[in-house]
Amino acid sequence: MDYIFRLKEFIQNIHPLVVFALLFLLGMYIFWRGSIESRKNRSSVFDMFLISGFLSGIVGRVVYIILEWEQFSSFIWYWIPYEKYGDEVFLFRLLPWRFLSIWDGGIIILAMFVTLLLVMTFYTLVIKKWRWKHMFFPIYFSSTTMLGMSFVYVGITSGFNDWIYKGLVLIVMLAIFFLLFKFIYKIVKDTLMEKYILGYIGVGIVWISSIYIAYLYLTSDLSLTENVLVGIFLIWSVVMGITFVTDLRKARVRIASVSTVRSVR
Numbered sequence: 001m002d003y004i005f006r007l008k009e010f011i012q013n014i015h016p017l018v019v020f021a022l023l024f025l026l027g028m029y030i031f032w033r034g035s036i037e038s039r040k041n042r043s044s045v046f047d048m049f050l051i052s053g054f055l056s057g058i059v060g061r062v063v064y065i066i067l068e069w070e071q072f073s074s075f076i077w078y079w080i081p082y083e084k085y086g087d088e089v090f091l092f093r094l095l096p097w098r099f100l101s102i103w104d105g106g107i108i109i110l111a112m113f114v115t116l117l118l119v120m121t122f123y124t125l126v127i128k129k130w131r132w133k134h135m136f137f138p139i140y141f142s143s144t145t146m147l148g149m150s151f152v153y154v155g156i157t158s159g160f161n162d163w164i165y166k167g168l169v170l171i172v173m174l175a176i177f178f179l180l181f182k183f184i185y186k187i188v189k190d191t192l193m194e195k196y197i198l199g200y201i202g203v204g205i206v207w208i209s210s211i212y213i214a215y216l217y218l219t220s221d222l223s224l225t226e227n228v229l230v231g232i233f234l235i236w237s238v239v240m241g242i243t244f245v246t247d248l249r250k251a252r253v254r255i256a257s258v259s260t261v262r263s264v265r
Contacts, residue, residue, distance in 0.1 A: 027146040034138025060112035210237035
C-alpha cells in the first residue's frame with residue numbers, strides 16, 4: 001500500500017495546469033484517431049480541437065469566476081499585473097489580472113466539458129459541414145475520456161475519495177466500446193452491417209454514460225448554473241444521438257475502389 005501513497009503524493013505535487021494540459025493532449029489524440037477513420041484532414045482536425053479547447057477553457061474559467069464571485073470581490077483593482085513588496089514580486093494577485101490566473105486550478109470542469117461538446121458540434125456541422133455520423137463518436141469519446149480522467153485526478157488530489165471510482169467507471173464504459181469495436185471489426189465481414197452494429201452499440205453507450213454523468217452531478221451539491229449545464233448536456237446527448245442514427249440510416253453509395261476516396265478538407 002505504500003506505493004499508492006507515494007503515487008498520491010507525486011500526483012498531488014504536479015501543478016494542476018500541467019495535469020489539464022496532459023489530459024487535453026490525451027483527448028486530442030483520441031479525437032484525432034477517431035477522425036482519421038473517416039479520412040478527415042489532419043490540420044482541420046487539430047484546428048477544430050485546439051479552438052474548441054481554448055474556448056472551453058475560457059468558459060470554464062468565466063463560470064468559476066461567476067460562482068466564486070464573493071471570493072474575487074474581496075480583492076482590490078490595480079492597473080498593473082504585479083505587486084512589489086521589498087524584494088518580492090507577486091503576479092496576478094489583484095483584479096482584473098486575477099481573472100486570468102487560470103494556473104491556480106480555478107476552473108469548472110463541467111462547463112469546459114459541455115462547451116467543448118457544443119463548440120465541436122458547431123464546428124463540425126456549421127463551419128466544416130462534415131457528416132455527423134463521422135464525428136459524433138470522436139467528439140463524445142474524446143471529451144468524455146478527459147472528463148473521466150479529471151474525475152480520477154480530483155479524487156486523488158482530494159484524498160482518494162469516491163470520485164476516483166466514479167471516473168474509473170466512466171472510463172470503463174468507454175473502454176467497453178473500444179473492445180467491442182475491435183471484436184466486431186474482426187468477426188463482421190460486411191462493411192455496411194459493421195457500421196450499423198457499431199453505430200447502434202455506440203449510441204447506446206453514449207446514452208448510458210450520459211445518464212451516468214448526469215446522475216453523478218445531479219446527486220452532488222450543484223449551483224443553478226451547473227444544473228443548467230447538466231440539462232444542456234443531456235439535451236445534446238439525446239438530440240445528437242438521434243441525429244447520428246438518422247444520418248447512419250440514410251442511403252449509402254458503395255465505393256467500388258479505395259482509390260476514389262479523397263481526404264475531406
